[in-house]
Amino acid sequence: MTNATLAARPQALRSFWRRFWSRSNEKIGYLFILPSLIHIIVFLFIPLIFSFFLSFRDWTKPNFSDAPYVGLENYEFLMEDSRFWQAMSNSGYYTLLAVPLGMAISLGVAVVMNQKLRGVYFFRTLFFMPVVSSWVAVSIIWLTLLDPNVGIVNYILGGLGLPQINWLGDPRSAMPSIVLITIWKGLGFNMVIWLAGLQAIPQELYEAAAIDGANRWQKFWRVTLPLLAPTSFFLAVTGVIGSFQVFTPVYVLTKGGPLESTNTAVYHIYRRAFQEFDFGYAAAQSWILFAVIFIATIIQVVYVRRRREEIQF
Amino acid sequence: MSARLRLLLLIIAIVAISFGVVRAQDVELNVVGFVVPLEEQGTPLDEAYQAFIGGFEEAHPGVSVNALETPPEFDTQLLVDLAAGTAPDIWNQDASTISRLVDNGYVLDMRECVALVPELNLDRFFPSVLSIHQREADGPIYGLPNDFTPMVIYYSTTAFERAGVEPPQAGWTWEEFVETAKLLTLDANGNNASSPDFDPANVVQWGFRVRKWAFEWIYRVWQNGGDVIAPDGSTASGYLDSPESIEAITWLRDLVTVHQVAPTPTTLDQMIQQLGFLDRFLQGDFAMFDRGHWELVGLRSNANFTEGSFGVVGQPQNAARSTVMYASGFVIRADIPEEKKLAACQFVEAATNLEYQNTKALTGIAISANQEAAAAAVETSADPAIEAAFNAEVEFGRAPYGSVYANWPTIEERLDAMMERILAGGEVEAEVAVAVEEINRELSR
Numbered sequence: 098m099t100n101a102t103l104a105a106r107p108q109a110l111r112s113f114w115r116r117f118w119s120r121s122n123e124k125i126g127y128l129f130i131l132p133s134l135i136h137i138i139v140f141l142f143i144p145l146i147f148s149f150f151l152s153f154r155d156w157t158k159p160n161f162s163d164a165p166y167v168g169l170e171n172y173e174f175l176m177e178d179s180r181f182w183q184a185m186s187n188s189g190y191y192t193l194l195a196v197p198l199g200m201a202i203s204l205g206v207a208v209v210m211n212q213k214l215r216g217v218y219f220f221r222t223l224f225f226m227p228v229v230s231s232w233v234a235v236s237i238i239w240l241t242l243l244d245p246n247v248g249i250v251n252y253i254l255g256g257l258g259l260p261q262i263n264w265l266g267d268p269r270s271a272m273p274s275i276v277l278i279t280i281w282k283g284l285g286f287n288m289v290i291w292l293a294g295l296q297a298i299p300q301e302l303y304e305a306a307a308i309d310g311a312n313r314w315q316k317f318w319r320v321t322l323p324l325l326a327p328t329s330f331f332l333a334v335t336g337v338i339g340s341f342q343v344f345t346p347v348y349v350l351t352k353g354g355p356l357e358s359t360n361t362a363v364y365h366i367y368r369r370a371f372q373e374f375d376f377g378y379a380a381a382q383s384w385i386l387f388a389v390i391f392i393a394t395i396i397q398v399v400y401v402r403r404r405r406e407e408i409q410f
Numbered sequence: 411m412s413a414r415l416r417l418l419l420l421i422i423a424i425v426a427i428s429f430g431v432v433r434a435q436d437v438e439l440n441v442v443g444f445v446v447p448l449e450e451q452g453t454p455l456d457e458a459y460q461a462f463i464g465g466f467e468e469a470h471p472g473v474s475v476n477a478l479e480t481p482p483e484f485d486t487q488l489l490v491d492l493a494a495g496t497a498p499d500i501w502n503q504d505a506s507t508i509s510r511l512v513d514n515g516y517v518l519d520m521r522e523c524v525a526l527v528p529e530l531n532l533d534r535f536f537p538s539v540l541s542i543h544q545r546e547a548d549g550p551i552y553g554l555p556n557d558f559t560p561m562v563i564y565y566s567t568t569a570f571e572r573a574g575v576e577p578p579q580a581g582w583t584w585e586e587f588v589e590t591a592k593l594l595t596l597d598a599n600g601n602n603a604s605s606p607d608f609d610p611a612n613v614v615q616w617g618f619r620v621r622k623w624a625f626e627w628i629y630r631v632w633q634n635g636g637d638v639i640a641p642d643g644s645t646a647s648g649y650l651d652s653p654e655s656i657e658a659i660t661w662l663r664d665l666v667t668v669h670q671v672a673p674t675p676t677t678l679d680q681m682i683q684q685l686g687f688l689d690r691f692l693q694g695d696f697a698m699f700d701r702g703h704w705e706l707v708g709l710r711s712n713a714n715f716t717e718g719s720f721g722v723v724g725q726p727q728n729a730a731r732s733t734v735m736y737a738s739g740f741v742i743r744a745d746i747p748e749e750k751k752l753a754a755c756q757f758v759e760a761a762t763n764l765e766y767q768n769t770k771a772l773t774g775i776a777i778s779a780n781q782e783a784a785a786a787a788v789e790t791s792a793d794p795a796i797e798a799a800f801n802a803e804v805e806f807g808r809a810p811y812g813s814v815y816a817n818w819p820t821i822e823e824r825l826d827a828m829m830e831r832i833l834a835g836g837e838v839e840a841e842v843a844v845a846v847e848e849i850n851r852e853l854s855r
Contacts, residue, residue: 158514159493174855180848246684266679356834357827371486373820374510
């Protein structure tokens, strides 16, 4: 590197900053996002990087100086940890139930909410209310509703002559119960996204389909659904990511029971870290969970791309 | 003297006085364990705490006590605070979770306090309770005992009277326990579990309660001469899967599945969601259950409570008479500044002496670790027989494993899960084998 190049560097830097500050719009924009940027760096990126390094250490003691480097030991131990893989499997089961069901139900609701009906804005608000409610608060309410003895759900079932269910106390029904609560809670959000997708579909396409003699079902199947592909892709990806990270309803409603049937991956990691104080191992579990979510997302992206290519050709 | 000079002298005087005042108050102890929750403010316990702290400050000029609330998830919070150097100086520590703090060198060896404060005589404590805070005899003492409880059996006099059975006596055996539980388990037609006409589908009064939690059954294994892990904490093989341990776990499981004197977890869960367990116990739906001294508080404050409606008896014995003793003690952080150490030791002395422990006995939540205070509590108790039954169990009490092994929470969680599967119908030996493998894997790390 020549002396001339070295001398040119500060000059170039000064020139960059001069140009940067001279663009007042950009400057103001960066200033606006600065608090969020700091927040993301401090509370997301730094812990993220820290947890990665932590996963190669045996950190069971409070001081990080007492966390010896153990290489891949945590990951090796994890590979044979049947309880962790059971928790991953529980998360997978939850995701398989919650994402497709949640998307289907919310699409149905969005289609209805997209009609020009009286009071439609009121109902849209109503459906969206659980989204802005606290997870802990709604979980406690559901705990009461699903009480096997005095809960209103069993009371209604009893009134209809149906058998009583120990919703959260039976290993067969505990996870489906949490799935139902999650679907109810996320219905409004999914509905809004579907609505945005529905309203972006040009009316001309429906008119053309009508001219071709398509009935309502055919219009939905041949026009609406294909054009909602980007929306469904977004909901599927965010749904899978969110479902693998389910924690609060498990923490409040079942504590991972009965018989570990609702012990999902994140709840399992929480227990390992904050109840058993095994932070290094919990960090390794977190990174495996990240890898699983990442792979699931890649599969979805690849699938959608292929479908798109198939349609185009 | 000019006005400026006068002003300067005045400022110097104010600063000097302020400095003197500060110096007189320069030792502030941050203490956790002497503040009641919001809903208990104004109660006798709240008044006892405040009187104690006020009295201590009065008796020790220059020392102020900053009583802090116990934060939620205290064990986790404390570890974080200790690592960050922001931990309280003194706190009341559950002995079941002290081992992690000891292993990390976070707690002061209280022999230092004994040397500093002549009034702090260790003879005041029950030796068996003091030993919970020691790893070896004559070794370091990690905290001085505050209070403790052995796990005993509570029985409902209503249920016993209904079944026409005499209350059990200390020193009873496992066989007597099972026979008693059978006689106490009644169906809707009044048949007990010993009767050929007994209908297990329509039980209205249960003889006992069995739950998955290891803290409520580990001593059953000890009573049968078994154990769950090796004394050095190295392995579960040969201990949890020993014939004695398997037999004890099977015996416990059989109370639910064979003798049908205790409800299944699902039935129990449904019953207590409808009406709280203590309500059910006091009205005689359950005849017996395992618990510590702390349950007296809930029972005596229950709307269904009447004098004499329940009693307490020691654990039944088989190969040995044994129970577990859960204890708490006052702990000082190891890195406490030298200038605070004397005051902190004096505080712990005051908190464990007869005067304060007598005052605190009104809570009834546990037995005082001070022998004289515990003896006095037997005399002043609303039910001396109950206090005497607790005290009689002390000599059979063993330290909880959590006071010895830092990784006990992980092991305990595996034991809980194992018992949950067994009570749900899992085969004992197979489930024990799974738990042994899981625990050994954890211990090998």
